[in-house]
Amino acid sequence: MLKKLFSEHFSTLKYVLRWSLITVPVSVAIGSMVALFLWLLNWAIHYRFAHAWLLYLLPLAGVGIHFLYKLYGSSAERGNNLVIDEIHQPGAGVPKRMAPIILLTTVITHLFGGSAGREGTAVQIGGSIANLFAAWFKLNGADKQVILTTGIAAGFGAVFGTPLTGAVFALEVLTIGRIRYNALLPCLIAGMFGDLTVSAWGLHHTQYHIDVVATGQQFYGHNIHLNLLLLLKVIIAAICFGLAAYLFSVTVHGVKTIAVKAIKKSWLIPACGGAAIIALTLLLGKPDYLSLGVDAEYPGAVTIVSAFHQGGADALSWLWKLIYTCITLGTGFKGGEVTPLFYIGATLGNTLASLLNAPVSLFAALGFIAVFAGATNTPLACTIMGIELFGSEYALLFAVACFVAYYFSGPSGIYGAQKQIGAKTDAE
DSSP: OHHHHHHHHHHHHHHHHHHHHHHHHHHHHHHHHHHHHHHHHHHHHHHHHHOGGGGGGHHHHHHHHHHHHHHHOGGGTTTHHHHHHHHHSOOSOOOTTHHHHHHHHHHHHHHTTOOOOSHHHHHHHHHHHHHHHHHHTTOOHHHHHHHHHHHHHHHHHHHHTOHHHHHHHHHHSSEETOOOGGGHHHHHHHHHHHHHHHHHTTOOOOOOOOOOOOOOEEETTEEESSOHHHHHHHHHHHHHHHHHHHHHHHHHHHHHHHHHHHOSSTTHHHHHHHHHHHHHHHHHTOOTTSSOSSSOSSTTOOOTTGGGSTTOSOTTHHHHHHHHHHHHHHTTOOSOSHHHHHHHHHHHHHHHHHHHTOOHHHHHHHHHHHHHHHHHTOHHHHHHHHHHHHOSTTHHHHHHHHHHHHHTSOSOOSOTTOEESSOSSTTO
16 A cells, blocks of 8 residues: 555656656746747837837738748748647647747737737747757657647746746636646646746736725625625626627637638738728827737827726727727737737726726726636636736635626637537536
8 A cells, every 4th residue: 555655656756857847948948938029029019109100011011921921931820729729639730930930920010000919929939839849858749738738838927927827728728618637737837937937037017906995895784705786796897898708709700701701812911901900090099009008108098007097998998909909810910819808808897897886996907807718718717817917805706707707708719729618508
């Protein structure tokens, strides 16, 4: 009995040591590449702030991105979906050139004002570098699936400064309704070291703040730790967040389908997309919905940060950002969906807080994570993200918002390669 127990513990120790030795260098490499990407992205965004005329070159930038992928990266065109597919069923692998080409094209997209995110770039950097290390380490098929999953964890954890979220996201995003626990420890190590590497390079992430909200109440003479009226308002808002996530997923896929059918010359698709972004910006008379949406281009601009304050967003800011992002990504520009989803959620939360007479900063935070949860079908990861970004005091409300949004976000999400085991509910 003791011999068997010792043997099991020794095997566990070997497993931990082996995957630590594999995962740490992979994560450090990914974190370093993500740090470079974040530095370049910040430079590109602020350079455009100082040179607003660059927006008018967005159609040309789109054409350039199209030909870059056609000439050098056609196999990498599928982006995140290619990484997910390789984890489900290892095949030709994730090309080495995916990391540099997605980094370059994402920076180009933001330099000229395209509305996109950064998680897609980080995930593809992670998948590409992890696949390269898998070849160097001569890993078998099963181990290659694990190391690609750690690549997602390291990339996601590094780009947002949320290591635990990165680990859970990498496991949860692969299949709706099932989490593969065999990669849990490697993903946790990857998320931690990816984030630590970015910090070691001296890069810092945006800090968000929720004002203090009283969540308890008196109920028939008894103190309860949850305000039932506030909970009801959170549920109502979460349904709206889920519907917004569904609208985003349907719209971004719809723009891609319509563009391919309506425009016969493929290089004209990004040119038309860029022209549409320019026209919308001229129509609205302000550049608030361009690029990442985190830093303010001018005092009073609507950003994710401003959405945490009363009056920090217009009533339809969330819808305009949704339209801008779906046009940008649906016509071939590069980046990711998650930061725009943060923007959509935070500004929608700001609007709903005014309608429901609810705390603005709290509802902005709920929207921030819940729209993302619905669009990616990752409610557990997004609940943890809320805790990592905003603190644990409102963890229960984070969970309610993310889970309700997940159920109301429709049967699919933004990642076409994401598999589904059964329905979200018995009603489907």
